[in-house]
Amino acid sequence: MMGWQIEHASLFYEFNLEDRVPAGHLLRRIDEVLDLSFVRRHMASHYSVTGRPSIDPELMVRMLLIGYLFGIRSERRLCEEVDLNLAYRWFCRLDLAGKVPDHSTFTKNRHGRFRESDLMRTVFEMTVEQCLAAGTASTTHVAVDGSHMRASAAQDRCVASVTDLPSADRASRAVREYLSDLDQASPDLEGVRRSAAKRVSLTDPAAALSRKHGKARFAYGMNALIDTGSGMVLGVQAAPERFADEPEAARRMLERLRVRHDAVPQVLTADKAYGSGPFLAWIEERGIEAHVPVIDRTHQTAGRMTHADFGYDKEGDQYLCPQGKPLRRVGDASGEARRSGTTAYRSRASDCKGCPIKARCTTSSTRAISRSLHQDVRVTVQARQATEAFERSLRLRKRVERLFACVKHNDGLHRLRLRSLRGADEQFVLAAAAQNLKRMTKLLPADGPRTRTAAA
Template sequence: MMGRKLVPRERTEIINLEEFVPQDHLLRAIDRYLDLAEFRTHLKPFYSHTGRPSVDPELIIRMLIIGYCYGIRSERRLCEEVHLNLAYRWFCHLGIHDRVPDHSTFSKNRHGRFRDSDAFRELFESVLRRCIVEGLVGGEGFATDASIVKADAQRQRAVPGTQHISWGDPNQETRPVREYLAALDAANPAAPPKYVSLTDPAASWSAASGPAFFAYSTNYLIDVKAGIIVDVEPSPSNHAAESQATRTMIDRVEQRQHLKPQRLIGDTAYGTATMLGWLVKHKGIEPHVPVWDKSERTDGTFAISAFVWNEQANEYRCPAGHALRSQWRAFTSPRSHITKAGTINYHASQWDCQQCSLKAQCCPNTPTRKIARSIHEDARDVARHIMDTPEYWQSRRQRKKVEVLFAHLKRILKLDRLRLRGPSGAHDEFLLAATAQNLRRMAKRLCPGSLNSAKSAT
């Protein structure tokens, strides 16, 4: 017999949300380790002591964590999902009849007290401190990398960087334009960018893959023990800015979390002489990084490795035994001979080169052989020595943990394109996404049963 059961839709029922959320649900594990007491204390000075009570900032943060954990990119849709989903209501401490805040509440708080107090940075660091307490951060080895994320700017709204742009009154322009003009006045760059977006001028023109587009780079610094993100920093999409972002993150983690790694793992983009010199000489960190070296020759002539360096004599010796020096006569006033590129040029005597039988293999097209030695060459030698050790190959395998996080960021959290504009918008989105990733990683490691729920949710 066919059964039939129709319940009147207007019937009132008493519901206990605790019964509707499975014990292995991802949000249960996250809620177990999410403590927003420090966050509330941090925000308290930015609220008035009188007037009508505001929307609870903890509710806003919990809703944003849901959005980033489950890849809900639209805040309007996020409000709808929290309204309908019982597990989301349970996580947000909302009763079945409690009203969900309007989507405009997020932008009002983000552009106001959240940004003034750097609330998202405080949220990220409070979660990081919990990861440290739970033993998920070793502090021995860090890995760094950058990933390009498309900006919310169309390439059709691009103008050449050399073209004069009349921005008008900065006070009447959009927030991304005001941020760009303020940064432009502070930085005073020597060379203009190739293209500038009229929508988000601070975004970089990138042709990393396929047709060019406007983008920002998210820079991660992770601890290799469990893949926890210890810091995140937005930057323009170029190697120099990404290396500077890594320096900023290392200094900030050391200052705020009292963590300083013994080794830093990175790809060739972080193997420049300046970066290696900073790591070895100023920070005392072993660079497990391939050296950025373009000195090897492809025309069959002697490479720099064929020349022997003598530290005491401050000279090179060529394969024929002749000296290459930075100066061949004494000067009344001592000179450093350091070029703008941070190198010292060592060159042989013209007499030695003209009489040498190996000139055709050494410098067939120039009168003398010249070698540009970096002022950080000793740091480069340290990195080259590390590249020959078994520990370096282990570090290369551990470097993949950063790439896995970037794949998770774009495929699971759906952050392959920014929704907010300007450097501050990129700052907010990258911090919230990294916070969600750390929370998910903590739930996976400390509550393995929640992993199945996390997979089904994505």
């Protein structure tokens, strides 16, 4: 016989929120390895000692982590989901009658207290410190890479140069932050030149115009440094989506790892985008063994003789052509060479005149060769490319692609919502923290001792 559901309105219910969250639920496993007790101490100086009590910052951090763990990008929708979902309420320490903050509260705190205190990055660094202290993550062998992320900026709303941007008093927050950051830009790697942007977005000027899949869009690069053994994200950095900005982002992540965690990797692997002489020299000077394919354009001579056909005399600081004629250094080695990263060598016209192999060497009256200031380091790294360890590193490097695949396809971070370089960095940091927390549930024992850390 078919049954009927009979509705009865009970006056009293026995309800325990703790019993409604399954033992294997992701949030319960994350709660076992997550410690946010430092948040209130970290934020204490950013709140007034008088007035009405504000929203607990730990509550907002937990809600934001839920958004990045489950791909909820809209803060308005996030508040609705936390209000309805019992597991979300349990993770946020809200009972059934607990009031969920308004979505506008996140906007105000993100652009105010959280950004001033660098709270989101501190949460991420806490996950790194916890795994390094527990021995579940290592800096022995690391990989670095960057991935294209679309900015919240329309392609057609742009100007020709920075000078065409509106003044600070009439500009949006993203433009004001961009203008204020121009004077605080970190110095480039020696020998790395950046050309001026051809188009600057009026909506988000820090984003770079980048072509992906045949379409030009304003974008940022999500740069990540991972432990190839555990898959833990050791560093994350936002940068405009430009080829020259990827090594600079890697340098910042490595420096942050050294300063904050007192850790220097033994081996770093990356793709060819990081194979420039200046970056390889910077890596090797810090005792890091670079397993990176070297950028080599010396063979691009339109079918004529390459650099390999010329011998370099280190003592005389000159090249010798196949006919034994010298190519001597030209220009100021300490000036232009530092700016370009190379030293120029040129033959004499009298030596080239009447040379029997000139047609295979050059079409001009003399032959010129450029030598990198970091050529010795390039040769050292190139010699490693034939080793088994180098080949293994290139295979392990692909593990960083898993991070980008999870962030984009599993967690839905295809396009950024927050504007400006700081907004992009905040989203990348939260996405990396969410990925680390998921990894920690597998790496750290659920019922064993856990290493708790506090903010510096």
